[in-house]
Amino acid sequence: MNRDVHWWQRRGAVGLAVLLSIVPLLWPAIPPLTDLPGHIGRYRVMLGTDADVLAQWYRFEWRLVGNLGVDLLVYALAPLVGLEPAVKAAVIATAALMASGILWVTREVHGRITPFAWFALPLAYSFPLQFGFVNYALAVALAFNAFALWLRLAGQTKLRAALFVPLACIVWLAHVMGWGALGLMAFGAELARQRETGRGLVGGAVRAAIGCLPLAVPLLLLVLWRVDSGGGMTGEFLQHKLQWLATILRDRWMAWDLASVLLLWALVYLGFRDRRIARSGMLTGVAALFALAYLALPYILFDSTFADMRLAPLVLLFALIAMRPGEAMSARWQQRLALAGLLFFAARTAGTAISFWQYDRSWTRELAALDHVPRGARLVTLVGEQCLKPWGRSRLVHLPGIALARRAAFANDQWPLSGSALLSVTAKDMGAFATDPSQMVLSGPCEIESQLKPVDVALKTIPRGTFDHLWLVDPPAYDPRLLAGMTPLWRDGTSGLYRIERSR
Incomplete structure (x- = not known):
């Protein structure tokens, strides 16, 4: 193998890549991730800054x-910089940690940054992050960096064990x-080492499991948590498994996103076919473990939907960073491959x-309505959705959470979770419009989205004696007569804010 340090392997290039990875998040005031506004609403209740109003509808319990x-x-x-800047900083840190973790693991395994690592970097913005699973995305970013440290300390078992008891708890x-x-x-890495010593699969797996015991302490926390909440595994087996493998980079433009992910899968295929490409048995084994977990995992796990989808990017990521240029690959081809990876990452x-700039523009346009929402408004929001979801979704469905955060208004988009919810909605008089998905409305009945109401049905059934404002966010066509008794306060296209007159 050519041991020369190429320009793409230098520390300056690595640092620049980590900085480049956060560029999409610099412009938007709020990272335009689908579920994130709902989280921001919960954070406002958590901080207790508007408890005088919000306590009548919500209860937050650590x-x-x-x-x-x-x-x-x-x-x-948040007490230092404000709520929304704090959220933005946390998401930026998540993207940067994910990028640095990918490069660090690559260096620990291969001894240098490989051209294939540059192709893997865009997976920091894979579909789970785009959907707004920010706690999961942060945990995986931390896990990647922890795994790199695990590899670094391979020969120092006592020190590693002492460090990874608290690190495992932090990631959990x-x-x-x-x-x-x-x-x-960690198990995949230890199993590979055991196999290299000549041990069989069963014996190696047992020893690998013993080596991973420092990571097992959170099992006690997991038992306490699940016993306390009564949750467990539910969901559908094998649903949409192939679809998630194709939508790993789903964002806005279907042709671009599909072409990108197909390119990455083609590279993985090439890695098995081209003799000029070598592979790390360790990381290939880790990719195989994630593939098995992906196939076995149900759709819902520990109250987290899309549980299986979240692992799809990790299968592809480890398959990519497992590859490296082999002895037969010339320095010129390595240069070309690295340049192609960097261009792909930059593109x-x-x-x-x-895409984020365009989402930010649409959010800013809709959020202008909040300038006309009084503090403490009993606000019901209806956001237009489609029965068949387009590739590039509007990401407006949880904008009510921003009304909660900025105006201390009631938001009917908070999702109830039976095991991990810190926030509970106590506003019983809101009825069917108390929680998610009551904020999402369709143009008509839809078998696929049977929980969602047609917009006309929602407008007819809003308890007007309970709510005092209605916020329509990009709604489908509706009967304007259903707004009788409401005073318009703000309009932009089909969106609008209305005061519900109690006398009517």
Whole structure:
């Protein structure tokens, strides 16, 4: 193998890549991730700054659950910089940690940054982050860096054990599935080492499991959490498994996103076919473990939906960083491959930045309505959705959470979770419009989205004696007569804010 240090392997290039990875998040005041506004609403209740109003509708109770990553960061940062800047800082840190973790693991395994690592970097913005699973994304980013440290300390078992008892707990606290991912990474690495010593699969697996015992302490926390909440595994087996493998980079433009992910899968295929490409048996084994976990995992796990989808990017990521140029690959071809990876990374980063800028514009336009919402408004919001979801979704469905955060208004988008929810909605008089998904409305009945109401049905059934304002966010066509008795306060296109007159 050529041991020369190429320009793409130098520390300056690595640092620049980590900085480039956060570029899409610099412009938007709020990272335009689908679920994030709902989280921001919860953070406002958590901080207690508007408790005089919000206590009538919400109760926040701290609990020891494996789903607290960004919550804890925001709790620490928000009193210093404000709520929304704290959230933005946490998401930026998540993207940077993920990028640095990918490069660090690559260096620990291969001894240098490989050209394939540059192709893997755009996976920091894979579909789970785009959907707004911020606690999970932070936990996985922490897990990658912890795994790199695990590899670095391979010969110092006592020191590693002492460090990884608290590190495993930190990752678990961020999100339980991130801790599970760290366990798969470490087990795969230890199993590969045991196999290299000549041990059989069963004996090697037993010894690998023993070596990973420092990571097992959160099992006690997991038992306490699940016993306390009564949750467990539910969901559908094998649903949409192939679809998630194709939508790993889903953002806005279907052709661009599909072409990008197909390119990455083609590279993985090439790695098995081209003799000029070598592979790390360790990381290939880790990729195989994630593939098995992905196939076995149900759709819902520990109250987290899309549980299986979240692992799909990790299968592809480890398959990519397992590859390296072999002895037969010339320095010129390595240069070309690295340049192609850097161009792909730059193109995906630029595309994500443009996409986020466009989402930010649409959010800013809709959020202008909040200038006309009085503090403490009993606000009901209806957001237009489609029965068949387009590739590039509007990401407006949880904007009510921003009304909660900025105006201390009631928001009917908070989702109830039976095991990990710190926030509970106590506003019983809101009826069917108390929680998610009551804020999402369709143009008509839809079998696929049977929980969602047609917009006309929602407008007819809003309890007008309970709510005092209605916010329509990009709604489908509706009968304007259903707004009788409401005074318009703000309009922009089909969106509008209305005061519900109690006398009517």
